[in-house]
Amino acid sequence: MRNILTLAGKEMQLYFISPIAYVVATVFLAVSDYIFYSQVQFYSGFSLQARQMQGNLPQLNIHDAVFRPTFLNMSVILLLIMPLLTMRLFAEEKKGHTSELLMTSPLSITEIVMGKFVAVLWIYFLLLVMTLHMPLILSIVTDISWKPLFASYLGLFLMGGVFLSMGLFASALTENQIIAAVISFGILIGLWLIGVSAHNTGETPLGQFANYLSMMDHLDNFVKGLIGTRDLCYFISMTVFGLFLTHRVVESQRWK
Amino acid sequence: MIEVSHLSKRYGDIVAIDDVTFSVDRGQILAFLGPNGAGKTTTMRILTCFMPATSGSATVAGYDIFESPMEIKRRIGYLPENPPVYLEMTVVEYLRFVAKIKGLSGRGIKTGLDSALEKCTLGHVSGRLIGNLSRGYRQRVGLAQALIHNPDVLILDEPTVGLDPKQIIEIRELIKALAGEHTIILSTHILPEATAVSQKVVIINRGKIVAVDSQERLSAQVRKSEKVSFRVRRKEALVPQKILAISGVHQVIPQEADKGEGAYIVESDVGRDIREDLSRTIVTNGWGLLEMKPLVLSLEEVFLELTTQEKDVEAASFSAASHQATEENQ
Numbered sequence: 001m002r003n004i005l006t007l008a009g010k011e012m013q014l015y016f017i018s019p020i021a022y023v024v025a026t027v028f029l030a031v032s033d034y035i036f037y038s039q040v041q042f043y044s045g046f047s048l049q050a051r052q053m054q055g056n057l058p059q060l061n062i063h064d065a066v067f068r069p070t071f072l073n074m075s076v077i078l079l080l081i082m083p084l085l086t087m088r089l090f091a092e093e094k095k096g097h098t099s100e101l102l103m104t105s106p107l108s109i110t111e112i113v114m115g116k117f118v119a120v121l122w123i124y125f126l127l128l129v130m131t132l133h134m135p136l137i138l139s140i141v142t143d144i145s146w147k148p149l150f151a152s153y154l155g156l157f158l159m160g161g162v163f164l165s166m167g168l169f170a171s172a173l174t175e176n177q178i179i180a181a182v183i184s185f186g187i188l189i190g191l192w193l194i195g196v197s198a199h200n201t202g203e204t205p206l207g208q209f210a211n212y213l214s215m216m217d218h219l220d221n222f223v224k225g226l227i228g229t230r231d232l233c234y235f236i237s238m239t240v241f242g243l244f245l246t247h248r249v250v251e252s253q254r255w256k
Numbered sequence: 257m258i259e260v261s262h263l264s265k266r267y268g269d270i271v272a273i274d275d276v277t278f279s280v281d282r283g284q285i286l287a288f289l290g291p292n293g294a295g296k297t298t299t300m301r302i303l304t305c306f307m308p309a310t311s312g313s314a315t316v317a318g319y320d321i322f323e324s325p326m327e328i329k330r331r332i333g334y335l336p337e338n339p340p341v342y343l344e345m346t347v348v349e350y351l352r353f354v355a356k357i358k359g360l361s362g363r364g365i366k367t368g369l370d371s372a373l374e375k376c377t378l379g380h381v382s383g384r385l386i387g388n389l390s391r392g393y394r395q396r397v398g399l400a401q402a403l404i405h406n407p408d409v410l411i412l413d414e415p416t417v418g419l420d421p422k423q424i425i426e427i428r429e430l431i432k433a434l435a436g437e438h439t440i441i442l443s444t445h446i447l448p449e450a451t452a453v454s455q456k457v458v459i460i461n462r463g464k465i466v467a468v469d470s471q472e473r474l475s476a477q478v479r480k481s482e483k484v485s486f487r488v489r490r491k492e493a494l495v496p497q498k499i500l501a502i503s504g505v506h507q508v509i510p511q512e513a514d515k516g517e518g519a520y521i522v523e524s525d526v527g528r529d530i531r532e533d534l535s536r537t538i539v540t541n542g543w544g545l546l547e548m549k550p551l552v553l554s555l556e557e558v559f560l561e562l563t564t565q566e567k568d569v570e571a572a573s574f575s576a577a578s579h580q581a582t583e584e585n586q
Contacts, residue, residue, distance in 0.1 A: 006356040010342075017344045101340035101401070104304040105357045106329040254307050 003107055007115025008122070011089070015123055020088070024081050025127055035073045036134045039066045062138065063148050063225070070134070071152050071223045075159060075215075079192060082160065083184035085123060086167025087177040089116045090250070094175035103254070113246050117168055124160045128153060148225030155222020158235035159215060163188055165242025172249040191215050191238075257282040257409065257439040258303065263312035265298050272298040273463040275312070280456070283436045287454035288443035295463040296443035297337060300411050303441070304334045317408045330359055333407040333438075337414050339398025343387030347378055347397055350386055351404055358405040372400040375430065392423040399430070410434065412442040416449060428453050483551035484522045484531060485511070489544025491518030498537060504528040518543070521551065 015021040043065045050060065093099040102112055135144055163184075170183035195214025201207030211217060218231040258280040265272045273295035280286045288296045302309045303316055305325035313320065319327040342350055351372060355365040373379050376396040381389060386397055395415065402410055415431065416424040431453055434440060444450055450457045459466045488495070495518055496508040504525045513519035524530045531548065538545045 002361075003357060006353065010353050013349070014342065014344055096340070096342070097336060097338040098340040098342060100306060100334070100336040101354070102357070103306050104329055104332070104334045105354075106326050106359055107357055108326075 003111045004115045004118060007102075007107070007112060008119040011116055011119030012122060015085075015119070020084065021123055024084055025130065028077060028081055028127060029130060031077050032070070032074050032131055033134070036066070036070045039070050040138070061145075062142060063145055066138070067135070067149060067152060068223050071156060072220065074131070075156065075219055076192075078156075078160065078163060079188050080185075082124070082163040083167050083170070083181040083188065085120055086164055086171055086184060087181040088171070089120065089168055090171040090246075091175050091177045091180045095177075109247055109250050113168065113243055113250060117165060117243060120164050120168070121161060124164060125157065128156060128160070145225075148223075151225045151227050152223045154227065155219050155231070155235075158222075158232070158239075159219050161239040162191075162215065162235055162242065165239045165246065166191075169242050169246045169249065172246045172253075257284075258286075258314070258316050258441065260299075260303070260314040261312060263299065263302060263314055264310050265295075265302060265307075266310045271463050273302075273460075276460070276463075276465055278458050278465065278468050280439055280441060282439055284456060285431065285435045285440045285442070285454040286456045286458060287450035288441065288458050288460060289445070289447065289450045290443075290460040291445055294445075294460045296445075296460060297413055298463075299460070300334075300413050300441065300443060304332055304411055305329055306334075330405075331407050332409045332411055333402030333405065335398045335402045335410075335412045335415055337417065339394050340401070341386045341394055341397055344385065346383055346385055347373075347389075347400075348382045350397065351400055354401045355404050360405055368404045368406065371406075372404040375403060375434075376400040377426075392419050395419060395423070395427065399427070403434070408439060410438045410440045412440065414443055414445075416444070416446075424449075482524050482526060482528065482530070484524070484534060484548065485520070485551055486522070486534065486538070486548040487513060487517060487519045487546040488538060489517060489546055490542075491516060492541075492543065494541075495520065495543065498541060499534065502530055502533045502537060504530055517546070 043060075043062065046065070047060060090099075093102065135146075135149055138144055166187045167180075167184040170187065171177075171180040173183060174180050191213065192215055194210050195216040197210060199211075201210065212234070218234045221228055221231050260279065261277045263276045264274050276295070276299060278286070288299065290296050298307075301307045302321065303314060305321055305328050308322065313322070315321070316328045317331040319331075321328060342353075345353070348369070351369050352365060355368050360368050373382055376399050378393070378396055378400055381393060386394060389397065395418070399412070399415065402412070412431070416427050419427060428449070431440060431442065442453065456468070458468050491513070496510070499505060499508050499520070499522060502524075505522055506525070507523040509521045509523070511519040511521060522530065522534065531550070535545060535548060
């Protein structure tokens, strides 16, 4: 455990020394805030119209109308920027020959993998914390239901775990950071699109299976405010799977 | 301290090292000498448990490389060919990180850090980013990294490569100073470097050990004489005596041969080709010459491929010495 924290500390230090964490955070927050802003604007316009219609109010609440679309859009942005956070983790060590230091130190491969994962997960956590200004701003002018909001953030955090563990796996495969990023784009977009094709195949067993593999529906449940064991299991097992693959790849490189 | 027996490593069809056996005593410095691509790095990587061997066994500090890699990793310091440094960190940050992952804690980190900085004379650059340091300083940081947990065994892969002559001398002095307290294996492809630093030399070529010996005995063995081996049909008691009469020959060594036949190795002065005289002697005596060939020792081949001179360093050490002398005179 101590080793994991030491390694995680080193990774975090390297994130904050290099500009990458700042650039990723800036771009992510700028785009997310723009989406949030346009949702709020749409909602306020729409609720004005609804008021003029008098009594004919559609089922409108701020969570479904503002936060849900914002978070779903945010997850797509995350899909595009998270590989940029993970790509350096193993690739850079191999390129800079520092992997020889780690592999000849009394550290287990699990500790090395977990150290990196914990570090990047913490960076991601900070990124999510920084988006809390959105509900806080809205809470000044209107009532916000915090419970579904909590469920949404939990969903986003767990989904991030999957993104990061897949990215870590891609980074372990190569010593070229760009290749690592492209491979993790491929994996993540694949996991995303499999849901689209699932909707097209419909209710066949294969369609259902594809649907279960897809991240979209699982995330949507959380964002709606539902915390289900099915979705929890999905995200956690996918994360563990990614970490397991990473462990295998790092281990296998000793034998080459 | 280090026992290696019949170690082999194959990458697919390529044999990187083949049946390597040697040992190092506590406090000794052993130099791995061989041309580029001879298998030096592979052997070192196996001993550091960075990669497993295909076959054979080795123990480092009393632990088997297959059974207890963690125990070995705690007891070795390893400087790979490229110093494994994080360019974005300062020297102190980096060494503190290494101390922690090597298992030091609390006061151990502080003492390890201070002694490593002092031994490698890094005190004045301790706050600088490693990325801004020169190659020589990075190499020293790499060495400090290997020393920080005061390991029993130090494994240094080409510790002086890419350094300027003055730095090479400094690093060699440092390595010599470390012997005794630590058991050291270092690799080099420069013959004089092996002589300058180590007590024992292992010469390796194309994955095989060609010779294991002290430096003085090796060079004596290599360039003392020309050798020719020959085989004759009829073995007679007079053969050695008559051949010794040829000018330049100083030794005739009988070898095993088939029944009735005779086989010998003849040693003669360096640079003198005795084959013509030898064949004439054999033919006139009617022994029946079956075979004759000059012996080219594989050791010599290796030595020919090695860098046997390092003018710059010699010049630098000479100028350093004379500089010191003038200072002393003043």
